[in-house]
Amino acid sequence: MSDVTATPAATPAPQPRTAKPGRRALARFTSNRLAVFGLIVLVLFLIFCFLGPLFYQTDQVHTNLSEASLRPGERGHLLGTDDVGYDVLGRLMIAGQTSIIIGLAAGVLATLIGSFWGAIAGYVGGWVDSVMMRIVDAGIAIPATFLLLIISTIARPSVPLMILVIGLVSWLVPARLVRAESISLKSREYVLAIRAMGGTHSRAITRHIIPNSVGTIIVNATFQVADAILLVAYISFLGMGVQKPATDWGAMLTSGISYTYGGAWWLILPAGFCIVLVVVAFNCIGDGLRDYFDVKGRLK
Template sequence: MTGSATERTGAPRTPLGDAGTKLPDTMSGWRLTVRAFMRSRLAVTGLGIIVFFALFCFVGPYLYVTDQVTVDPVSSLLPPGGAHPLGTDAQGFDVLGRIMEGGRASLQIGLFAALIATGIGTLYGTVAGLAGGVVDGLMMRVVDTFLSIPFLFIVLIVATRFSSTVLSLSLTLGAFSWLAPARLVRAEVLALRSRGFVAAATVMGATKARIIARHLIPNALGVVIVNITFQVADAIIAVSLLGFLGFGLNYPDVEWGTQLSEGVSYLLSGSWWLIYPVGGCLVLVVMAFNFVGDALRDSVDVRLRRR
């Protein structure tokens, strides 16, 4: 009886590429996510902007060294050109170097606040979704109560009570930004807890803490990652608003909101370089994080559809 070895043994055929290499029949969920993400031009553009500003704010000050501590009245409000590509502000600080310093603080606060808010919200939402019933109802009423209080009102009260530093502003913003992540993760957990792997873990005697840590949170990771990008953008806007209202970082530290606040009074006198460069940086960074967040959300949906 004739036939190939594969046909005689019943072994499955494996598709081969042009060079004889094996081509996978299926792709992992995360690989599909990356592929869908890279198809989005806005996502790639946003990611490139984020990388650029990360290098600009964290590496730039070591390449473009300026004095952001000593006030120099002689160099006050110099227009762009020469030794100061973006001019100087009212204190004589180089605006380009100031934007780098302010951007570093804004990005740090945005990232730290987002991680804090997402961490608290993820744990809270997971516990509420897994508990269900009366416990879930009570925990969500707590969230609804906090959501009814204006976010900016609470943050302003806390900011006036404590000195403004990168750490204190991160903790303040993170402590009052966890409500939205909690609701998102709870909704995801409510869908996941009816899955077979949760029931199997429960039958095998797994504790609720183990189910949360080993099964629910890892499977809700896509929602968590997407939420972090939006949380960073919201935190950067919030800290900029605080700085614009005069509750930002204290001298010599600075963030973009404080720079905008200081430059507004000089805009009518023609000192445009105090507003437009830093304002443009703020808009670009926030838009970039939103682009990445939108693309990640769509990519996670693609992953779920193709499982």
């Protein structure tokens, strides 16, 4: 008899590990070079505006006419001074704080108002939806800059007032976007189930409609912040922004535009450069977040 040797069972080949959905989404965001560029630019501007004044301290309250209109590099002023002696680099930091704070706060306020308005309109539907969206259509037909100019002539412009006003005129676009998402989501199984179990409409909206629209909401919020920063620059350029000694980048453009014919380029180029870079950064981040929350991309 010949010995029969048992052959060991073949070990199954190791299965390749699939990346988690969160890691795949993060990889899509980081693979977008413009999004990474925008994030880096935004972080650098936050450091420049909010930590810069701690290391580069200047007097942005009291005027000093003896050092007015100095060119960059003169008497230790890296970017020169303006017509009343304010250090331009230090003023650029303080102005950036105002512009970014107003932009972020107004963008968040507009997104919150628009999200709830659109979610309610799309979920309830019927005549409620028709009335609510006609209000949105009427608001979109009125230019936001026009409303801001009227309000600025009635009340003294301040940071809280500008946040409130810009937020109240900028919620219309997110309302339309979230309404479209809400109409699509209200027919999903989990929403129908909560309604069948006796759940309230407010619970369905706050627990299901808005959370499942978070991708659209966050992406739009970045664009709302960029638009708010531009609106602040528009209003301030027209002389209706925050009053001195407070300032923002748009106000710096207004103060320096009349001196550019004399060659004082440092009074407008730095502020204009900051506005363009920050707005582009937020738009790039928004594009990257769109890839991050893209449902179709998660299946790849």
